[in-house]
Amino acid sequence: MSKLSIERKPSSSKGNSWVEPAFGDLFGGSERNLLSTRKTTNARECRKRPTSSSKQPLKRKGTSQSRESENALRKDQQCQDEPWVDKYCPHTQADLAVHPKKMKEVESWLKSHIDSSVQNTGGAILLLTGPSGCGKTATIRVLARELDCLIQEWSNPSTFSEFKTEESFRQSFDPESRFNSFSGGSQTVLFQEFLLRANKYSPLQMLGGCQTGNKKLILIEDFPNQFYRQPECLHGILRSFVKTGKCPLLLIVSDSLSGDGGSRQLFPKEHQEELGICHISFNPVAPTNIMKVLNRIVTQEASGSGGRIMVPDKETLELLCTGSSGDIRGAINNLQFLSLTDCSVQSSFWAPLKNKPVSASSSRSVSKGRSRSKSTKSSDKQDAQSQAIGGKDASLFLFRALGKILYCKRESCSEPELPKLPAHLSEHRRDRLLVDPELVVEKSHMSAELFNLYLHQNYVDFFADMEDVARASEYLSDADFLTTDWTSRCTMREYSSSVATRGLMHANAARASTVTQTCTGFRPLHKPHWLLVSKKYRENCQAAKSLFVSFCLTPFSLQTELLPYLAQLTNPMRNQAQIAFIQDVGRMPLTRHHGRLKFEALTDKEPGLLDLESDEEDATLPAAVTDLGLAEPLTAATDSPGELPSSQGASTDLPPSQPQPTGAQALLDEEEFVIEEYDSD
């Protein structure tokens, strides 16, 4: 088998040295797991092998006497071919670039649960989330090795049984056909079986490895697609696992900005609580840690390769760091790509960039002394540079994007050459902004309207003066007004978000300069109510219309005259739904201050999508305050407890004041209401 693979590989690369068949690895590296195979091929596709051209004539002979030398070459090449991500894959905790505290957190969880699992306390589940390439899997592998645990990992089977035509089904059921390849059941069933088996039995000792006792972990990184469509299905399986499980189950989900298939969809909060899932969320790897790892790799490579690779200088490394936006896997891959000597494109590619200020801190300090236009230009360049490396698109989670706008950090500028505003306009003087609002909105991956709604929900807490609030709210009103006309909406959208963000930032006179900015604490952010409210409004109007159609009234008089008075009359209604609806809508909670709307806190890393159905109280402060980065330290908040928004406190104090009869809602579910497309109102 191994011989076959050796022969096969060069012959395929003979034909096309650039594009290697992805399945080449399947023959060569069958002991590798699927995941690393994928990585390998990815890394290989974008590389040229320097030695392949020189080797080709050799291989062409293909005779037996050259086989030995070929083998030697092969080994050498393989060593070089191996992606650095695998080559320098961390083996000890010290190697890991993950923050030590996170590591300890995971470790302590693992330790406690591996031990307790001996006493059969049921299966425990740990959920790891974080952006891709932040070292979630690496942490688990390292820790498992140190704790002497076996990892059993689920990978989606690559059967195509679902896509079989009827014809092929018949074939597979045909008793005469020899290859009865019909594999039983869907991925979901297979997954369930896997969990069951992994839970019950220890793995076979195929590889002759040492017996590691009963310690075992189940790792799931690759979720069957079905679960994204029907998370309940997964919940059911996990529920039964929790009851019967013997070993810890690890779930790893990468955060995604687009909001689909994220951990929130697979594991909603209430489900996490129900199953006692422990949730540890990873942050992107800090630039200093990436830098450390890159430096280590570079020095090792430089000493080992003997001039075959070009060692990038420090500036390039820093550029790599900033470009990777915390994705260490990407950073290492890029580094390997950069350090290949015969990549002729690369040298010219890098030449013009090298003599420029690169790191974020240095560019800022340099630009401080210059005029405004220059500094923005340099920051633009910096962006362009980090993009040029092939780094990830920098993106912001909604929580941070909102924070950037609302906290509107400014830097003091004391340049004398800047023209001063005339005296009558001096109130409009603002220090220079540290953020570019348009960029923030763009990075948040949200539509301008939705972003504005989020801003609108949260801006009032950041203002102290009524005049400022009035001005800010006017800007928001303007922004909404801009996107009125649907024909021009897609163009005006950007202007609208510009008006809203810049308007809010400018209107906040209390944050006009760095001097006055210091005394703000952390403010919790909330999800906008408007979508829920407008949906409810429309639903209620529809319901009113259909329930009380016999009164032949216009909606206006129905809603403002008839319904409220009907609530006061003892007029027997015809059916229960009408009574419930009247109680719900016709009555207002006069005695209470707060109605049915609850504040739903927006937590870090939450996608900007709204599940309108979710109704649960979520008043917990975002746990990740400390890594907010732009919020002032929490101590500031404790200095001024009076400044904390009263609304939040009030909403937690008050009991949920939802009027009891919700028959109208039930009715809404039963009857089919036709709610037309709501394209413009």
Add this chain to the structure above:
Amino acid sequence: MSLWVDKYRPTSLGKLDYHKEQANQLKNLVQCGDFPHLLVYGPSGAGKKTRIMCLLRELYGPGVEKLRIEHQSITAPSKKKIEINTIASNYHLEVNPSDAGTGDRVVVQELIKTVAQSQQIQSSTQREFKVVLLTEVDQLTKDAQHALRRTMEKYMATCRLILCCNSTSKVIAPIRSRCLAVRVPLPSVEEVRTVLTNVCRKEGLSLPGELAKQIADKSGRNLRKALLMCEACRVQQYPFSADQDISETDWEVYLRETANAIVSQQSPQRLLEVRGRLYELLTHCIPAEIIIKGLVSELLSNCDGHLKAEVAQMAAHYEHRLQLGSKAIYHLEAFVAKFMAVYKKFMEDGLDGMMF
């Protein structure tokens, strides 16, 4: 047991309680045979629909009172299905096309076409036309109004339109000129009082004149509202007393409290509370225009004469925004915030003036 409003609704032109002159004219209109399209307009609660129903009865006899609610579904040329409720008798069809939202043009055309294409069965004894009653014509899109213009002419032979709306200002001129416009003004306070007393007498209750006057005043001469109020008073307390509290709707009370909250304190925190209250009103089906209107009238009564003009102008500005914009809360809140800022400044200036 139905509501008093429905129970004592007059059914023939002769029985109408007020604007009898107009009732007579309508009667003559029916008798002279040449019945035009009608555009009936007037404020809410003046009795437009009542008058129209009386007119229809005059035209067709008691048969029009046999109403049935029909659920129609119309397929637009773009294959979009529009569902709409209609109320119909054998002789007429009532529909509120604005229920269909932006698809109202199709509704107007299709419904009128189907009605107009079927002839009356006994044209010798009956009128040779049917009537289509469109309510809330002022809410129709311009598109639908233009479509209506053409349809009106086309099916003049078999179909008459009665359009009903609050104000003609949003009805395009070509339609106005094709119809005989009938304005139904609000009844006077005295007339409302008479109606209330009559209704109470028929119910076997005695209504003190004082209370009737108060109800009439408070209802803003809106007869429907006055009757509902009166019935609510009956539920609240009977026998009536002259100085009885007249129950208002919850949302009006709530709105007044909101206005008071705005006047009593002007701070960002208060603005947040007000926002919550606005949301509450919206979820209780109170349209944003009504909210801003109610707020303005409450706020105006609370602020100084100097401010009134400014506040009114602000309100007009933001109501305009409200009509054009897509998300009402922005504009409602901007208005409240602006008012707070202006009011606060005014109060502070006033204080300074007193001190020095």
